Amino acid sequence: MKKTTFYNSMKRKSVLFFAMTFIFSMSFAQNSYTIKFQDETIDIPENISTFQWSQMPESSKLEEGYYGWVQFYETPTQDIQNAFKSRNLELINYIPQKTYLFYFPETTSVSFLAQSGVRGIIGVPGTVKLSTALQNPPYEDYAIDGSNILVTLQHYKNVNTQYVINELAAKQISVVEQYDNSNNLLLSIPNNCLTDLSNLPFVKWVELITAPSIKDDTRGRSLHRSSNLDTQTTAGRNYTGEGIGVLVRDDGRVGPHIDFEGRLTNLTGVTGQSHGDGVAGIMSGAGNLNPDNRGMAAGATTYAVNYIASFLDSLTLGLINDGDVQITNSSYSNGCNDGYTTVTQTVDTQTKDIPTLLHVFSAGNSNGSNCGYGAGSQWGNITGGHKQGKNVIATANVFFDGSLVTSSSRGPAHDGRIKPDISANGQNQISTNENNTYQTFGGTSGAAPGIAGVSAQLYQAYGELNGGDFPQSALIKATLMNTANEAGNIGPDYKFGYGIVNGLRAAQLIEDGRYLSDDISQGEANTHTINVPAGTTQVRFMTYWSDTPAAPSANPALVNDLDMVVTDPASGAHLPYILDPTPNATTLDLPATNGVDRLNNVEQVVINNPAAGAYDVDISGFNVPFGPQEYFIVYEIITENLTLTYPNGGESFTPFGAQSLHWDAINTTEDFDLEYSTDNGTTWSAITTVAGTVTNYAWSVPNEVGSQVKVRITSGAFQDESDDVFHIARYPAVLQYDMVCPTEATVSWNAIDDAESYDVYTLGEKYMEVITTTTTEEAIIPITDVNEPIWFAVVAKNATEGWASRRSIAKLHAGGLLNCNLGLEESVLSEGIVLYPNPASDQVMVSTKNNAFETLNVSIINSLGQKLFTNTFTNVSGTNPIAVDVSSYATGMYFMTIESDGVATTKKLVVQ
Known part of the structure; x- marks a missing residue:
């Protein structure tokens, strides 16, 4: 992300600020170089004047360098940090008290470290590589693997993971899980090897595995x-x-x-x-x-x-x-x-x-x-x-x-x-x-x-x-x-x-x-x-x-x-x-x-x-x-002491429905008076009064249909109201599918008083979308696949009065024909198909009686509209029926759709 600079922002040194910072820093500074890490108290000696790399323990040496803790007299400046990077002196993690976990090449100049403000250097004690929980058994059951303990080991990033795995295997320590592009390993280790494990030079940290999710x-x-x-x-x-x-x-x-x-x-x-x-x-x-x-x-x-x-x-x-x-x-x-x-x-x-x-x-x-x-x-x-x-x-x-x-x-x-x-x-x-x-x-x-x-x-x-x-x-x-x-x-x-x-x-x-x-x-x-x-x-x-x-x-x-x-x-x-x-x-x-x-x-x-x-x-x-x-x-x-945030304009509520009114209040002290208006603020009716510590109220919406509704809130001298009007209106709650045919579906719903039109929604690529508008309580919806689920919903509207209801809950048709007046060829297919046994438990047979069909496309859909089975069969006749395995299906109602040459019929199938 680019940095942002504003006309009213400037970067400068402040004498007052430095003075205050110095005072605060002195007040809160810790006067000791003593480090408290978990339950350990560690004093790093001031040894830089006599330090030699040969003093480091063998457990700190890996390849051509050393891991350890380095402590500075003061936190190093950015110039010193940059100088360390340029010399490949890696400061890995910060430990409190001006101390870092480091990896330095064995050729690192001690005099350079001294000139850079280093106070002392030690190897990392093995005990501080082990988490407190790991050092204090007994352990929870989730961390026990037979006679072993399950732990997470973190090795140093500049150490090859496969090398670590090989070294652990040589010590009879098994890797339970390895993570891609990570220096963490999940291990199963004997209870008696913690000390040896912590002293391995590539080991950075060991803890009990994460508790169960x-x-x-x-x-x-x-x-x-x-x-x-x-x-x-x-x-x-x-x-x-x-x-x-x-x-x-x-x-x-x-x-x-x-x-x-x-x-x-x-x-x-x-x-x-x-x-x-x-x-x-x-x-x-x-x-x-x-x-x-x-x-x-x-x-x-x-x-x-x-x-x-x-x-x-x-x-x-x-x-x-x-x-x-x-x-x-x-x-x-x-x-x-x-x-x-x-x-x-x-x-x-x-x-x-x-x-x-x-x-x-x-x-x-x-x-x-x-x-x-x-x-x-x-x-x-x-x-x-x-x-x-x-x-x-x-x-x-x-x-x-x-x-x-x-x-x-x-x-x-x-x-x-x-x-x-x-x-x-x-x-x-x-x-x-x-x-x-x-x-x-x-x-x-x-x-x-x-x-x-x-x-x-x-x-x-x-x-x-x-x-x-x-x-x-x-x-x-x-x-x-x-x-x-x-x-x-x-x-x-x-x-x-x-x-x-x-x-x-x-x-x-x-x-x-x-x-x-x-x-x-x-x-x-x-x-x-x-x-x-x-x-x-x-x-x-x-x-x-x-x-x-x-x-x-x-x-x-x-x-x-x-x-x-x-x-x-x-x-x-x-x-x-x-x-x-x-x-x-x-x-x-x-x-x-x-x-x-x-x-x-x-x-x-x-x-x-x-x-x-x-x-x-x-x-x-x-x-x-x-x-x-x-x-x-x-x-x-x-800048505002009182702001009504909901409803704020454009919402549509249902009479008698419960709605939460919300507001922001800053530096107000008096109670809040709530009111509503159905004429865009010309007149107001009381809702309630709540305490000055409350910032919301559960409102029972009145039975007053209209499009010019607002809410107002007052606290002493402060007042705010909805930025724009919202609506109160009933919505169609009873939806049904009257007929579903191969290319269209007829749907209907209950009438809403004073509604002049209805927007009909169907499920689009991502959202419910308006497919048609009608002045009656019925509509025809085009469909592309009679076997796929259909969803529709309705909004009631009155353009004269300017209101619109909320959208209804969507209604599902799981797929298949419904009350469709079939033509002659469709009737032949519908009447010529027999399912047996029905109810079925293991398999169901599909027979075509006395007719023969070159191909039949068969699919099974559950009551939720999910397609569970689809296949194409050839040369089907009364003497050559189809067997469909339903033994894995749960007990219930299913729909089997059979299609041939663009003509389809749907049969109910009961699995018991």
């Missing part, structure tokens, strides 16, 4: 403001995620379901599971069957694969590496509060290597579980190492009204970082299921695809403004967090993250270009000036960077540490929100304060009722051991 089981669209991005009107936004690839990593095939017509690629053969169907429907269902059940990104190209905990499966890697997929969703847990694991490192690395890739995860449903953070069962129970990633999104679960679901896992992350990142509605969602049905779906499993789907809408919004380019996921994540609706405590917290997603404000930020990017190196400082207009009620500044992956088990996991300070026009300095991660239940529930952040790769400053003028956003590279580091600044300028 566990599933984290239209009100959401309006809560997320996704409906404002996908208005399905000519005047509104129409961000459907078109052109964006989304990936469902779950429990098998998705569908069949017409809500994914023409947009779904299943890359798994597993059937009969419904979890992935629920995830997919929330993320990208089109609502073809029932428009009320439309998902977030109804135009996204959707792929489905099985969930593999390593994130190194060939299907996932192929899709993200080839650019087919930009956003993945995984609503699975693997353990609880697992820390920074090899899997965490993998997902952070993938995002760092492919900047446009966004991984979205559920936070988990394990609140109530004590996962060892130290504050009891209500804190620190985010499930799975992958969710602890710095560059990914972990999603909390809220009800459609924005209240937190009790089971939703809470932070902090293992090292005190803010997790979850953001919240979305997952509970009690209606989503797709197999075979063109729907299911009630819930948990953070449903919240995560809400975020993934809104992200796809934002990807499209960015692309339309930038020549079709994809945005960096860092920009999208920052935008989502900085524009989220406040929830829970003021500022970020360990329950909701940065709040509940607000897709509309996020899209407006992208549309208005309220973002910039730059980079920074160790010890540098940048200043960006942003103008805040008069009348602003709240301004939010956020700095976010996709951080360098940490070493497994790193604590803290933050590598590159940037600082943000915002200076207002009166020279007042504003520090970002911080939370206290002390493992105490009371402390973790306290509201955010302001200070210096040493844990997170995101910092936010929020100023209420800001003075107009130029604000300096100062960014410093406090500790950038792997630079230069690119970062994004996104800023949200909110």
